[in-house]
Amino acid sequence: xxxxxxxxxxxxxxxxxxxxxxxxxxxxxxxxxxxxxxxxxxxxxxxxxxxxxxxxxxxxxxxxxxxxxxxxxxxxxxxxxxxxxxxxxxxxxxxxxxxxxxxxxxxxxxxxxxxxxxxxxxxxxxxxxxxxxxxxxxxxxxxxxxxxxxxxxxxxxxxxxxxxxxxxxxxxxxxxxxxxxxxxxxxxxxxxxxxxxxxxxxxxxxxxxxxxxxxxxxxxxxxxxxxxxxxxxxxxxxxxxxxxxxxxxxxxxxxxxxxxxxxxxxxxxxxxxxxxxxxxxxxxxxxxxxxxxxxxxxxxxxxxxxxxxxxxxxxxxxxxxxxxxxxxxxxxxxxxxxxxxxxxxxxxxxxxxxxxxxxxxxxxxxxxxxxxxxxxxxxxxxxxxxxxxxxxxxxxxxx
Ligand SMILES: *Cc1c(COP(=O)(O)O)cnc(C)c1O
Numbered sequence: 001x002x003x004x005x006x007x008x009x010x011x012x013x014x015x016x017x018x019x020x021x022x023x024x025x026x027x028x029x030x031x032x033x034x035x036x037x038x039x040x041x042x043x044x045x046x047x048x049x050x051x052x053x054x055x056x057x058x059x060x061x062x063x064x065x066x067x068x069x070x071x072x073x074x075x076x077x078x079x080x081x082x083x084x085x086x087x088x089x090x091x092x093x094x095x096x097x098x099x100x101x102x103x104x105x106x107x108x109x110x111x112x113x114x115x116x117x118x119x120x121x122x123x124x125x126x127x128x129x130x131x132x133x134x135x136x137x138x139x140x141x142x143x144x145x146x147x148x149x150x151x152x153x154x155x156x157x158x159x160x161x162x163x164x165x166x167x168x169x170x171x172x173x174x175x176x177x178x179x180x181x182x183x184x185x186x187x188x189x190x191x192x193x194x195x196x197x198x199x200x201x202x203x204x205x206x207x208x209x210x211x212x213x214x215x216x217x218x219x220x221x222x223x224x225x226x227x228x229x230x231x232x233x234x235x236x237x238x239x240x241x242x243x244x245x246x247x248x249x250x251x252x253x254x255x256x257x258x259x260x261x262x263x264x265x266x267x268x269x270x271x272x273x274x275x276x277x278x279x280x281x282x283x284x285x286x287x288x289x290x291x292x293x294x295x296x297x298x299x300x301x302x303x304x305x306x307x308x309x310x311x312x313x314x315x316x317x318x319x320x321x322x323x324x325x326x327x328x329x330x331x332x333x334x335x336x337x338x339x340x341x342x343x344x345x346x347x348x349x350x351x352x353x354x355x356x357x358x359x360x361x362x363x364x365x366x367x368x369x370x371x372x373x374x375x376x377x378x379x380x381x382x383x384x385x386x387x388x389x390x391x392x393x394x395x396x397x398x399x
Pocket of ligand 1: 117120160210213214223224
């Protein structure tokens with residue numbers, strides 16, 4: 001195999017790194033990275049197999065542990081995030097579950113923001129306690145609640161920012177400081193911001209997790225996840241957990257996601273520009289009761305957005321006059337925007353959180369998070385902004 005990687009010490013912008021990082025070429029010199037769709041690897045001799053297993057030869061052994069295509073994706077993510085190390089997983093939820101369980105023991109305590117992606121709440125609220133790991137949920141915007149929840153056994157603080165679906169923003173630097181004073185680590189689910197718009201490690205977080213299924217693929221094709229952090233965290237906790245429990249990323253998915261990274265910055269910038277125009281259009285529309293977009297000056301935490309994010313992102317949340325009935329009439333009248341629960345796709349997507357992604361929560365829990373029956377989440381895609389606004393305007397007339 002010939003390799004002509006971008007020199008590691010060459011200073012280039014993320015957009016350049018994403019396209020050239022970790023090029024692994026086969027003998028054919030192909031332009032697009034080869035796809036090593038293989039479960040295992042063979043050895044020339046018995047001695048070579050022995051050396052691979054005892055670590056003298058660092059080559060590949062089995063794709064549950066590592067694979068050249070998965071490694072290309074991991075190295076691009078590590079470069080983009082500015083992390084020391086990282087590992088890919090089969091899905092975003094595999095990344096979250098592994099990031100938590102690999103470092104927690106019975107008797108430990110987790111503090112998490114209430115406003116978490118539904119399955120992330122299951123992990124901290126239902127799964128962890130079954131193994132003797134206690135969990136306290138707090139209002140992530142209230143630093144006093146984070147502090148008050150700490151116990152001597154607190155090992156992990158966990159949040160996502162901006163939150164799903166209400167687009168609240170939490171002070172990552174301040175919460176990282178609270179975690180570190182307590183000797184705990186801060187884990188940030190950075191899906192909504194994307195690695196282009198927010199870098200939690202730079203803000204003080206210890207571990208970043210992604211569902212690569214979202215913007216990183218960005219075309220609705222494959223599932224994937226990634227956990228990024230220090231070399232020490234990965235080697236002391238994550239590496240063995242993943243290797244022995246097996247939530248591994250498929251090489252096919254890694255190839256798709258590595259190609260997705262080549263256009264990530266371009267796609268996020270375009271979707272964000274569309275989202276900004278759509279947010280302004282919706283905010284001015286008489287049938288919209290409330291609108292939240294991180295890129296608008298009227299966002300409740302606009303100062304914090306400016307401090308920790310490079311832009312407003314690709315998601316818009318809004319409430320429509322007339323409750324659930326009007327929200328459903330609006331969704332059913334859309335012709336370009338699709339009804340789905342995914343996000344970060346080239347195609348614009350509308351979600352009604354109360355009846356889909358957050359259906360599992362009690363009405364009281366939804367109310368506490370600000371998820372009303374009138375609330376809709378729009379993941380803005382790459383279509384022409386004028387076409388999207390025309391689609392939304394016609395559907396609002398029909399609502
Ligand atoms: C989608 C998502 C996840 C889970 O990712 P999967 O790839 O679907 O397993 C976790 N957190 C957030 C914020 C998400 O949007």
